[in-house]
Amino acid sequence: xxxxxxxxxxxxxxxxxxCDCGISRRDWLRLTALTGAAAAPLLRxxxxxxxxxxxxDVPVRIGYLPITDATPLLVAHSRQLFEAEGLRTEKPRLFRxxxxxxxxxxxxxxxxxxxxxxxTMFVRYGSQFGAxxxxxxxxxxxALAVARHINSVKDLGGTxxxxxxxxxIHNVVLQQLLRANGLKAVSRARSAGLASDEVNLIVMAPAxxxxxxxxxxxxxxxxxxxxxxxxxxxxxxKVLRFVGDVWQNxxxxxxxxxxxxxxxxxxxxxxxxxxxxxAQLWTRxxxxxxxxxxxxxxxxxxxxxxxxxxxxxxAATEMAQYTQGGIIKHxxxxxxxxxxxxxxxxxxxxELVKALQVTxxxxxxxxxxxxxxxxxxxxxxxxxxxxxxxxxxxxxKAFGHAESFTRREVIEA
Numbered sequence: 001x002x003x004x005x006x007x008x009x010x011x012x013x014x015x016x017x018x019c020d021c022g023i024s025r026r027d028w029l030r031l032t033a034l035t036g037a038a039a040a041p042l043l044r045x046x047x048x049x050x051x052x053x054x055x056x057d058v059p060v061r062i063g064y065l066p067i068t069d070a071t072p073l074l075v076a077h078s079r080q081l082f083e084a085e086g087l088r089t090e091k092p093r094l095f096r097x098x099x100x101x102x103x104x105x106x107x108x109x110x111x112x113x114x115x116x117x118x119x120t121m122f123v124r125y126g127s128q129f130g131a132x133x134x135x136x137x138x139x140x141x142x143a144l145a146v147a148r149h150i151n152s153v154k155d156l157g158g159t160x161x162x163x164x165x166x167x168x169i170h171n172v173v174l175q176q177l178l179r180a181n182g183l184k185a186v187s188r189a190r191s192a193g194l195a196s197d198e199v200n201l202i203v204m205a206p207a208x209x210x211x212x213x214x215x216x217x218x219x220x221x222x223x224x225x226x227x228x229x230x231x232x233x234x235x236x237x238k239v240l241r242f243v244g245d246v247w248q249n250x251x252x253x254x255x256x257x258x259x260x261x262x263x264x265x266x267x268x269x270x271x272x273x274x275x276x277x278x279a280q281l282w283t284r285x286x287x288x289x290x291x292x293x294x295x296x297x298x299x300x301x302x303x304x305x306x307x308x309x310x311x312x313x314x315a316a317t318e319m320a321q322y323t324q325g326g327i328i329k330h331x332x333x334x335x336x337x338x339x340x341x342x343x344x345x346x347x348x349x350x351e352l353v354k355a356l357q358v359t360x361x362x363x364x365x366x367x368x369x370x371x372x373x374x375x376x377x378x379x380x381x382x383x384x385x386x387x388x389x390x391x392x393x394x395x396x397k398a399f400g401h402a403e404s405f406t407r408r409e410v411i412e413a
Contacts, residue, residue, distance in 0.1 A: 058261075058268060062092035063101045063110030066303035067206065067224040068141050068313055068338055069253035070114050071290060074302045076279035078293050085271035092302065097205070098165050105131070111261055112272055114253040117348075118167040118356055123256075124380055125367045130259030133344055134273050135386040137253040138280075140244030141313070141338035142170055143228040144177070145237045146220035147213060153181040153240065155219075158196045162204035162212060162221035166361040169252050170222040171201070172352070173243050173413075175359050180413035185360050190217075201360070213237045224252060225313040225338060226305050233309050244335050245328050248410040251348055262382060273342075273385035274392060280340035281393050284400075287315035313337055330412065341399040342386050346377040351409040353377075 060082050064070035074092060076082055082089045093110055095101040098119060104110045106129045114137045115123065123131040150156065156178070163171045175185045178199055186198050194200055204212060209221040214236040221227075222243070231237030244250060255276055262269045283290045291310035294303050303310075312318075316337035323331040350373035357368050383405075390396060395403050 057088065058111070058265065059088040059090050060112050060272060061090050061110045063095055063104055063113040064092055065095055065098070065101060065114075066305070068226055068294070068310070069116075069138055069224050070302075071283055071294065071314070071338075072137055072255070072276045072279040072340060073112065073114060074294060074300070075283050075290060076275040078300050078302070079279065079282065081275040081278050082272070085275050087268070087271050087275070094302075102127075105129075105256070105258070108258070111258060113256050115256045116165060116168045117251050117254050117352060118169065118172065119165065120254055120256055120380060121353070121356065121368075121371070121376065122167045125371060125376075126364075131256050131380075132259045132262055133254045133349075133381045134257055134262070134269065134383075135255040135276060135342040135389075136251040136344050137255050137276075137340075137342075139249045139251055139339045139341060140242065140335055141252055142173075142222065142224045142243040144174065144220060144222040144240045144243070145209075145213065145228040145231045146240045147216070147236075148238055150219055150240060153177050154183065156199050157183050158194045158198065159219035160190060160200045160202055160217070162202050162209050162218045162223075164206050164223050165203065166363065167356075169243065169247070169250060169352075170224070171361065172355045172359050173246050173250075174201075174222045176355070176411065176413045177241065177246060187360065187362055203362075210234060210236060226309045229309045229312040230305075233312065239322065239327050242322070242328065242335075242337070244337075245330055245333070246411065246413050248330070248333050248412075249335060249339070251344070254344065255342075266385075270385045270388060274389045277342045277386065277389040277393060280342055281398055283314075283340050290314050333410075341396065341401055343390065343396060343401075343405060344381045344383055344386065345405070345407050346374075346381070347407055347409050349377040349381060350374060351411070 062073050062077060064073055077089060077092055095104065098116065101113055102119065102123060105113050106127065120131055120133050123129050161174065163174060165171065178185050182197060184198050185201050187201050190202065202218065204221065206223045206227045209223055209227055210231050212218045213221060213231060220240065228239060232239065257269055257272065288311060291307055291314045292298055293300065295307040295310050296304050297307060319328065319337065322328045353371050353373040353376050397403055
């Protein structure tokens with residue numbers, strides 16, 4: 001039930017002062033400025049930082065947002081997997097928005113980050129910064145949460161729905177769902193009128209989404225975990241669709257390094273990738289321990305989230321119930337609520353480029369029209385390191401996947 005007096009019980013899960021993981025209008029303007037001359041100072045700063053740090057003895061400087069997308073990076077840090085590879089590390093740096101983490105990455109303040117899969121394209125082709133994807137960070141791990149009176153996607157017509165970022169798989173899949181149900185995505189002022197077949201998309205910090213749903217400011221939101229689980233635990237919302245139940249085993253966030261680091265210190269890049277792959281495998285086999293590690297009560301205090309919410313995501317035991325309730329439409333896919341495997345399938349990158357080219361985004365998106373899917377799959381992604389890392393842990397079969405570096409993308413909205 002929507003009970004305003006419950007807000008303190010779930011707002012503490014992610015206090016906005018520490019976890020504004022979405023992007024404000026101001027941040028969005030800052031980020032879109034990176035496609036022009038405003039990017040030059042950051043690019044120069046990044047080049048200067050890289051020149052000052054020659055050789056492989058460069059510490060791992062992790063940049064992350066406190067969402068489950070960051071799990072492999074934080075597990076690798078907590079379990080000292082980077083050190084096991086002979087690397088030095090600094091304390092992971094928590095950022096409040098995608099704009100901030102992107103700016104810090106371009107400026108060389110952090111050198112190992114998880115970025116939303118479409119954002120990697122924005123950074124490389126929009127801002128002209130040499131970002132390279134070396135592995136997937138995780139699969140699935142997102143959902144569409146709605147108010148309790150919403151029982152179908154069509155019920156979202158004429159309402160406001162929040163997204164965390166224009167360049168996100170969340171925006172892409174939400175618009176696929178809307179189109180499949182005869183609805184049209186628009187972006188207008190919240191006070192603007194809407195036709196019954198229009199859905200107004202609002203970019204909002206995930207930390208604010210549960211409160212917005214409770215206060216009826218939005219009818220739903222699509223976002224990374226654990227913010228959907230938070231709505232369930234607090235009783236203010238429910239899952240309408242899991243993103244992974246629309247795009248089978250899609251990648252949400254990707255392990256991203258600077259191309260200059262890969263070129264100048266390939267052994268360093270290999271060791272970073274080795275640690276992340278080992279962290280992913282450990283996470284798959286230690287789900288509850290992972291939740292404890294990430295929780296606010298954990299030793300590292302990596303996130304502000306409570307253990308019940310993180311357990312609901314990372315050690316999910318309710319997938320059969322979601323199937324019985326009709327929320328999961330494709331139970332034959334046998335997917336976890338969030339899962340981990342590192343290989344960046346080219347087919348996914350190609351399909352994502354095509355999907356972005358028909359997805360509404362704000363700002364200067366002219367660069368998207370010029371992208372060739374096959375070129376992006378070759379140019380954006382460098383899979384040499386992850387292939388080597390997989391050999392060390394038993395290959396893709398260790399993650400429950402076939403030993404093949406090709407697959408067919410399945411999207412069924």
